[in-house]
Amino acid sequence: MRADARRNRALIVDAAAGLFTARGPEVSMEEIAQAAGLGVGTLYRHFPDRRALLEEIAAGALRTLLDAARDHAARPGSRWDALLACVRRGADLPLALTKSLSDGAEAHPELGPLVRGLDAMLEDLAEGAQREGAVRDDITPRQVVGLLSVAVCRPGARPDDALTIVILDGLRTRAASRGVRT
Amino acid sequence: MRADARRNRALIVDAAAGLFTARGPEVSMEEIAQAAGLGVGTLYRHFPDRRALLEEIAAGALRTLLDAARDHAARPGSRWDALLACVRRGADLPLALTKSLSDGAEAHPELGPLVRGLDAMLEDLAEGAQREGAVRDDITPRQVVGLLSVAVCRPGARPDDALTIVILDGLRTRAASRGVRT
DNA sequence: TCCAAGGTGAATCGGAAATTCCGCTTCCAG
């Protein structure tokens, strides 16, 4: 593969990941091309269609996050801190893609296992956080993870958003949130 | 106006309001017609175009809610309770429409004043709730209102959603939420 | 220097939703 082709492929992936992170999956090929400083035709030289591009980017994001999650889960200490660290790591990744690929993502040879693995790992952390008394236990671990992703990984979320702060606080038990706000 | 025409107009408005409340503003004319048990042609006999229909319904919802807000605001007692009651009254109204009409809603002869009036009234209540110590004061009254509308008036929200519960809890001061959960 | 790999973006395709239109049906005033 020619050097410029390799470089352009990277430009496309970066530009697309950035846009997807900031604005969710409803970004047009045209716009991605423009953000990468290339023509649309070039996207199609590298990816047969839109779905292929989305899948590659989603897979990258999931791999990154799954690695981070394994890391944090292995380290001893507060499960809540570990969970929060994971989720924050996801804030600058285009995770909204994963949901939008829903139909067939399960079936996809790489995406399916990644999604399942990540879900399992995060739910474990959430359950641990509840057991250690850091997180309210009147909702399921799955809901805890869902709410965290709304709080932190929603497209356009920033760490000091009112919504982010309020959800994080609302997730804590009253006992746990008595201290400094996280 | 013929009796059946009046009846059908009402069917349209009701069906549309219901769909908009449940699913937000991205509902097709076709689907509204079907929900009303009528043909699309009939929608267009009553409303020149989609926007006209949305505007009428949004105006109705805003009038209803503004009335409710005046009512609750006038009654003495906890501003937080009043605010929560208002917002809950909005839960079964198609408020998402208002935002989607954003461009030009300010200019619209009826919508503009309604939106401004409602905003002012709710922000007042929010500020009152903060002053009485019920709501955390590290966010602005406008943000309080915004978060409440996400919690309660988001399309498809139900009062026992995890997101609803967590946001409502997260909005309270730690002192205020020490009692029974609202 | 040459030319295949690579790039370009206007033109085309496709599908979903809005809007039109005209023949048929239903009210209701006389």
Added chain:
DNA sequence: CTGGAAGCGGAATTTCCGATTCACCTTGGA
């Protein structure tokens, strides 16, 4: 009871908009 204006239905048409193609131009690098 009727005539005909008011209403209705829904297939056909138009509009919109993003995905995808493709004929032609550039350029890396052997």
